[in-house]
Amino acid sequence: MDKFWIQTNTATILIRRRELSGFGDCTWIMYCPSLIIHSQTPNAVHPKSHSHPHNQTPMPNSGYLESCSQLHKTEPREHGKVTLEGGEQDNAIFHSISKVTNLTTRAHGRRNVMAIVFTVLLAVASYITTPAIATIPRACVGKSNQELPFCTSSLSTADRVEDLLSRLPLQEKATLLTARASPRGSMSSIGLPEYNWGANCVHGVQSTCGTHCPTSFLNPVNLGAIFDPQVVLEMAQVIGWELRALWLEGATENYRGGPHLGLDCWSPNININRDPRWGRNTETPSEDPLVNGKYGVAYTRGLQVGKREDPRFLQAVVTLKHYVAYSYENYGGVNRMEFDAIVSPYDFADTYIPAFRASVVDGNAKGIMCSYNSVNGIPMCANNRLVDTLLRDTLGFDGYITSDSGAVEAISDMHHYTDSQCEAARLAILAGTDINSGKSYEECLKTLVDDNQLEEKALNDALRHTLKLRFELGLFDPIDDQPYWNVTPNDVNTAAAKALSLDATRKSLVLLQNNVSVLPLQKGIKLAVLGPHAKSQRGLLGNYLGQMCHGDYDEVGCVQTPLEAIRTANGASNTTFAQGCGISDNSTAGFDEAVTTTKNTDCGPIGRPTIVVLINGGVIGAENIIGQTDALVEAFYPGFFGAKAMADVLFGDTNPSGKLPVTMYRSDYVEQVTMKRMDMTAYPGRTYRYFKGQPVFPFGWGLSYTSFSLSVDNVANSSSRSEGVEYLAGEVSDAANVTISVVVSNDGKVAGDEVIFAFFRPVSTNATGPATLLNEQLFDYQRVSLEPTKSVGVSFTIERSTLALSDEEGNFVSFPGSYEIIVSNGVRERLIFGVEVVGGDVILRDRVQPYPLEEDLKSVNSATRSARSELMMVGALIFAIWMSVSVDSD
Structure with missing residues (x-):
């Protein structure tokens, strides 16, 4: 059975299966640079080395054997006639996934296969003129469309937007103002393609894999612990570049049935880490407004400008979230969609607005998300004073504003601020909320205009903000000289990107305690590893994840566990394991096994070194731990390379240098403050800026091996x-x-x-x-x-x-x-x-x-030294986990 992997420099070509009769029931997808044919014959053309998408290993010169039944099969999203570069081609299909696949012959010999392939390539060659763009529909292609004024690049962006606006039916305008409406919103009559608002990129593109899976970085709280905006900028540059590549490949948001990616990211989250009970503390870099502001500026510049700066265009668009005074999910019977944040003018100016101001004024952020909550009685997405007046008139914001998912509908359904979702939609768009991540704009806006309850001008103003960004992304201009289009599938998850992620993860780990220099450990010692997180994969990653590994959406088998990393560094025969306890229960059933496991190690019973590694999203009460351990490392949710980074720090291959971006309070702190209170100064105060008590470890704390x-x-x-x-x-x-x-x-x-x-x-x-x-x-x-x-x-x-x-x-x-x-x-x-x-x-x-x-810490340490719990009475390397409840939403 002969096989061929054919590549050409022209485009991704998707062929309906009937065009390759004799190849079985596969839907073939071919992606190609320069004609490269990998076959089982030693004389095959093979001028370059390439990676095969299924295993991401270099193709051998002798070819890659695989039967048709083993190939990745896909179902076409759209059939029939679709627009290609320069015209239309019948019997081609656009597909949501672009993969390199192998062509398998059954009844045909190699010559017949090559003849069929070359016939197909020649048939479409006249339609494809630029690299890797046939997987997505493009605007302003085809002679008739190119002559439209909005496709004329010599005109100003404002004039082009106005021309496009004039061609849009009223209902289509409402659809274009709806997030995640793709593929609705495309208008083939004027060559306007679909566009999806709503991808997340909190610490990597939250998408399915293309040829390669997106790089997954450490979580924002870890990035905050580095205290280096340059690292954030470089990460965001990678995310923006990979977003472009994955978008071109047709990757979707990372859930089953998710829409095709857009080029805006609903990230970063720059709300402050206000309360340790908030389940989304891992998504934010710090409790400090200045740190969050610097983070937002660096992320914005990295994502929007990238490394290949082009003053004409944006690489991608950030969406700062959640605006504003948002740090409450579901606590004490109150849901985030009904929570009313009571905020004083002092706290608003001093704490809640500075990071957004910096990201807009200094970073030139082009997107903002209004949050679920109300502020002082007015739902944020209907708050004209804070959304439209403050952002646009005072701060000079000139981008787009989207609602969080369901936030417009919550104006009526949860806050009961209006009597209907249509009235909520009217107030939201008048307040300056341009995009609705929900159904009410699409269902209500046309009716509101037809019934004279809303002027069409409100829709046009919102579209001016959103369409302007699509022009600034270069989606309506020739792409030949646009650097942001010069991207390939192999620009995703590169060696450089992975090295950046690993290096940043190493820098983020915080050494909280190191009595008598227990760390770093000597390699080759007899070591017991205890704890429920030692074999964790998903537990290291946090939330807002793109697809980690090829396979299913939530596959994490390619993620290394801490135990695996430690055994690699220390030797498997020297490293024993016992779980000891669970994550979400208080069972002591595993304690005896944990004690027994430590007896034949160099970290034995009481009095022998004990090291604890914390894996958690938000702040934990650790006062009892510091009295029971000789070394304490805070790893937060370190991400894809977390296990490797932890092993490197524990065995001295990396000198820890992270600093706490949050205050670690005593566990009784939550009894002294009410979660619902948004003021920072009420006793005992919030964050290092106002807290009047004695912390377990203060903001900025972090030890070193030097x-x-x-x-x-x-x-x-x-x-x-x-x-x-x-x-x-x-x-x-x-x-x-x-x-x-x-x-x-x-x-x-x-x-x-x-x-x-x-x-x-x-x-x-x-x-x-x-x-x-x-x-x-x-x-x-x-x-x-x-x-x-x-x-x-x-x-x-x-x-x-x-x-x-x-x-x-x-x-x-x-x-x-x-x-x-x-x-x-x-x-x-x-x-x-x-x-x-x-x-x-x-x-x-x-x-x-x-x-x-x-x-300052002596009183805390001395007060807790005598505390010993039953599990901690054994010396070992203990991987403990404290998990906040985290709610994945936008």
């Missing part, structure tokens, strides 16, 4: 001390600044990364209201890499706006008085500089006060 020190850069600071920074009375300006410089030194014996934080703290000011309760506020941070004995200077600039605080009305003001600038590595080193706002000047004092932050 030691770092901070010192004052006296030379650099000598000039800045003599310079004043002028403040204008009652307002903030950035015209002048002062710089504080420190020296970071690696005093240890191994190379390592360190994060240096810069906070300010009001000491004595004339501020009033909630601002007087602020502990400190992060205003900048930098990550540095140092070899042993090396030092580097780090500088922080204090602009006029740096020390500004919000007043009770939500206006930022520079209050006269005394402040401290705290420069810290989050652990052992802290330098404090005094500054004063006097009249119109900010003056940097000569005084510098060193302060060891670790002293």
Whole structure:
């Protein structure tokens, strides 16, 4: 039985099975660069090495044998006549998946197969002129369509949008304003193809596999622990590029029956990690508005611009979520779709809006999602003041706004703000919600216009926002010189992308405790691995996942477990395992086995080293753990490469450098604060900025296998001390600044990364209201890499706006008085500089006060050292899991 894998440089060609009679019942899909035929004969043409889509291994020169029954079979989505580049071709089909498949001969010999294949290629060659685009319908192709004004690239985008608007029927407009309506919304009469709003890209493209599966990165809370926006930018660049490739291949959203991807991502999630009970804390980078803002800016620039910057077009479109004051799913009998967030002007300005402001103003984000909740009695997607007025008029936002899935319908059904879904749709579109992820726009808008309850102008305004982005994505222009179209299936899940994901995952792990330097472990020791997460695959990944492995949608068999990674590093014969306990129960049935497992190891009974690795999404109460273990590592949900990264840290192949992007409270914290309260300052306060209690581990904490020190850069600071920074009375300006410089030194014996934080703290000011309760506020941070004995200077600039605080009305003001600038590595080193706002000047004092932050934790550690639980009375490497309830939604 002879087989051929035929490739050509022209396009993905999808052939109806009857055109290849004699090849059995396979629906053949051919994807090809330059003519490459892999056969079983040694003389086959084979000028390049390629990867086979089914096993992602290089094709051998002798060919790849596979029977027709083993081939990936697919059912066509659309039959009949479809538009190809330059015209129409009968009997071709567009398909949602583009795969390389092998042609198998049955009754025909090789010559007949080649004749049939070449006949097919010649028959369609005149229609295909550009690489890898035949799997998706394109706008402005064919002579008649190319002559339409909206297809004329010499016209302005605004003029082209207006021309296209003029050609749309009213009902079609409503469909075009509906997310996930694809393939509805295509208009063959004017060559307008379908477009899907709604793909998620929280930490990778959430799609099915194409030729390759999308790269899955670590979760946002892990990315927050790195404190390096450059890593976020590089990740987003990869995500945007892979989105383009997967979209071109016809990949769908990652659920059965999901629509074809679009080029907008409903990501990133930049809500703050407000409460440890929120089930979606793993999706957000931090509890700090500044960190989330920097994350949003970096993600936006990476995704929208990419590496191949083209000022004419966007690579993809971000959708910041969830706007605004959203961090509540289902707690205490109240659902997120009915929750009313009561937010003061102070908290809105100080906590909930800064990350969105930064991402829009500094990042130029082109999309925002309005959230399920109400804010002060008004459902967000119907909140004209916060959606349209604040975003568009105040912040200058010029992109599109979508509802979360079902949020428009919830205006009536859950919030009971209107009497009907149609009235909810009317209020939402008038408030500035352009896209509805639900049914009410498609079902109601035409009727509302026909009944004179809504002007068609409201639909046109929304379409101007959405269609403009489709033009800016280059979907209506010739593609020959567009770099964002120059992408192939082999640009997905590349070696470089996987290396980036692994490296970032290593950097994200946080070493919380390391008594007497138990870590790193020596390889080859007798080791017991305990805990329900040691054999975990899915439990490492978090949520919002694209397809991990070829196979079914939720296949995770290609994900390495922590136990596998540890056995690889330490030797399988040296590593024993017992589960010990479950994830969601309190059974002690496995305790005896766990104790027995440890007896023949180098980590034996009480008094022998015990290491705990935490795998969790949100903050956990860990005060009892630190009294029972010698080393503690926080891994959060580390993602696809989490097991490898954990093993690398445990055995010293990687020096841990993550820092906590959240405050780890004691477990009784949840008894002191109500989940529903959105204010940050009510006792005991939320996040490091307002919490008045003693944390188990503070925001920014994270140890290393080396030691770092901070010192004052006296030379650099000598000039800045003599310079004043002028403040204008009652307002903030950035015209002048002062710089504080420190020296970071690696005093240890191994190379390592360190994060240096810069906070300010009001000491004595004339501020009033909630601002007087602020502990400190992060205003900048930098990550540095140092070899042993090396030092580097780090500088922080204090602009006029740096020390500004919000007043009770939500206006930022520079209050006269005394402040401290705290420069810290989050652990052992802290330098404090005094500054004063006097009249119109900010003056940097000569005084510098060193302060060891670790002293703050002694009372917590000593109070919990004596605590021992039954399971923890054995020494071992314990993989524990604390899981928040996480709700997958948009």
